Amino acid sequence: MMLQIQGIRKTFGGLIALNDVNLEIDYGEIVGLIGPNGAGKTTLFNIINGVYSPDEGKILFQGQDVTAKAPYRMSKLGLARTFQIVRPLSELSVLRNVMAGSCFGREDRPISEAADIAMETLAFVGLADRADALAGTLNVAQKKRLELARSLAARPHLLLLDEVLAGLNPTEITNMVETIREIRHKGVTILMIEHVMRALMNVSDRVTVLDYGEVIARGTPDEVSNDPRVIEAYLGDPKVAESLGSKA
Amino acid sequence: MAKLEVQDISSGYGEQQVLWDVSLSLEPGKLTSLVGSNGAGKTTLLRTTVGALNAWTGSVHLDGREITSVPAHRRPELGMVLVPEGRQLFSSMSVQENLEMGATNSRARSRIDDNLERVFEMFPRLKERRSQAAGTMSGGEQQMLAVARGIMAQPEVLMIDELSLGLAPMLAVNLFEKLLALKNLGLTMLLVEQNVQLALKISDYAYVLREGRVFIDGPAEEVAANQEVRTAYLGV
Numbered sequence: 246m247m248l249q250i251q252g253i254r255k256t257f258g259g260l261i262a263l264n265d266v267n268l269e270i271d272y273g274e275i276v277g278l279i280g281p282n283g284a285g286k287t288t289l290f291n292i293i294n295g296v297y298s299p300d301e302g303k304i305l306f307q308g309q310d311v312t313a314k315a316p317y318r319m320s321k322l323g324l325a326r327t328f329q330i331v332r333p334l335s336e337l338s339v340l341r342n343v344m345a346g347s348c349f350g351r352e353d354r355p356i357s358e359a360a361d362i363a364m365e366t367l368a369f370v371g372l373a374d375r376a377d378a379l380a381g382t383l384n385v386a387q388k389k390r391l392e393l394a395r396s397l398a399a400r401p402h403l404l405l406l407d408e409v410l411a412g413l414n415p416t417e418i419t420n421m422v423e424t425i426r427e428i429r430h431k432g433v434t435i436l437m438i439e440h441v442m443r444a445l446m447n448v449s450d451r452v453t454v455l456d457y458g459e460v461i462a463r464g465t466p467d468e469v470s471n472d473p474r475v476i477e478a479y480l481g482d483p484k485v486a487e488s489l490g491s492k493a
Numbered sequence: 494m495a496k497l498e499v500q501d502i503s504s505g506y507g508e509q510q511v512l513w514d515v516s517l518s519l520e521p522g523k524l525t526s527l528v529g530s531n532g533a534g535k536t537t538l539l540r541t542t543v544g545a546l547n548a549w550t551g552s553v554h555l556d557g558r559e560i561t562s563v564p565a566h567r568r569p570e571l572g573m574v575l576v577p578e579g580r581q582l583f584s585s586m587s588v589q590e591n592l593e594m595g596a597t598n599s600r601a602r603s604r605i606d607d608n609l610e611r612v613f614e615m616f617p618r619l620k621e622r623r624s625q626a627a628g629t630m631s632g633g634e635q636q637m638l639a640v641a642r643g644i645m646a647q648p649e650v651l652m653i654d655e656l657s658l659g660l661a662p663m664l665a666v667n668l669f670e671k672l673l674a675l676k677n678l679g680l681t682m683l684l685v686e687q688n689v690q691l692a693l694k695i696s697d698y699a700y701v702l703r704e705g706r707v708f709i710d711g712p713a714e715e716v717a718a719n720q721e722v723r724t725a726y727l728g729v
Contacts, residue, residue: 442530443728447728470729481687482662482690
């Protein structure tokens with residue numbers, strides 16, 4: 246298994262953000278992680294890559310217990326992530342942003358080699374012609390691609406994508422989905438959080454659904470989107486609506 | 494004639510487009526709801542409609558009069574009132590002071606006593622707590638106050654963003670019943686709501702947004718029976 250999430254619990258004060266979350270991801274899979282606002286998706290990412298330590302439970306990465314290992318150590322082991330709110334180093338060139346990803350990644354490349362890797366990664370994501378531009382001058386879609394390039398330059402085994410499709414127009418979404426497929430084709434396993442459902446359901450092999458910090462469903466995109474608990478989590482409980490008298 | 498007519502609105506933030514050619518129409522005295530998944534553009538549409546965000550293209554007409562370029566702070570004067578997401582109360586001020594802050598436009602100022610009486614009758618809890626600081630009340634009570642503050646502005650069109658968000662189901666149902674009471678008084682309302690089942694139960698008409706466009710619209714019963722609504726949320 247690429248990743249095993251076992252019995253994770255995380256609380257913030259009185260709030261139970263995650264409760265007994267279990268999830269396994271096999272080599273080469275694309276797994277979607279969905280759930281309404283506040284379900285705990287990003288918190289789970291933060292636990293996988295060591296930003297938070299869980300109150301209970303374990304994270305195994307390629308069989309090794311990595312629970313609460315610092316993010317930079319996770320990066321060296323081959324875990325990379327993108328962030329929902331992209332924060333490039335705006336005053337540095339696009340190339341240098343991606344070089345930073347390479348220098349602190351799994352292969353621990355010296356800066357002399359990082360430029361080549363960064364260039365290659367930029368070509369892959371379609372940003373090669375903007376390599377010398379300041380990162381701050383990119384448009385939204387390009388910034389999303391830069392975020393992706395920065396994580397890929399770390400040469401990860403497992404990539405966590407946090408809403409890489411948010412804010413993209415339909416054409417850009419189609420292109421980004423194609424890029425995600427190509428990343429998997431290169432042998433990278435992917436766990437992605439996404440609210441753009443059509444695209445997520447289209448690209449994922451399996452989907453896990455969180456609601457109020459608990460896994461309420463898992464399965465193929467078809468199974469999950471027909472699951473009554475999932476429909477209720479997204480559309481509301483029909484019984485509550487029933488308790489409201491008729492509108493007349 | 495429609496009370497409020499939003500035509501072909503495109504809008505967004507900075508260079509990021511969120512809405513593409515969205516149109517909606519509110520019939521007078523009807524409750525219309527606007528639903529759709531996270532990021533579908535619901536709040537952006539409300540913000541554009543009330544003028545808090547500039548429309549890139551398209552127009553907004555209230556009672557047949559174009560108000561697209563009327564600044565947001567002038568619109569309550571015309572009867573357009575928003576109850577914003579997250580309530581945005583003045584939390585260190587008392588309940589009554591919050592209510593009075595709702596009544597700053599000239600149409601509302603002259604009716605402040607009548608309207609206070611009206612909202613206290615509608616929400617007796619607020620009357621009991623009129624001297625209490627707004628921020629010390631429960632979430633449900635704060636949401637009541639937010640709606641009541643909107644009513645204090647003497648709206649012609651009341652727009653409510655995420656009425657039930659974060660509320661226990663029974664509190665949500667209770668607030669929804671108040672909306673029905675307002676409807677019976679003839680108020681035109683637009684409700685943005687994450688609980689689709691509840692919204693469709695009480696609305697006359699509904700719009701489902703998906704990825705910044707109107708995906709489905711129709712009488713609420715028809716939308717409720719439409720299996721495609723699930724697609725707007727779950728993709729398949």
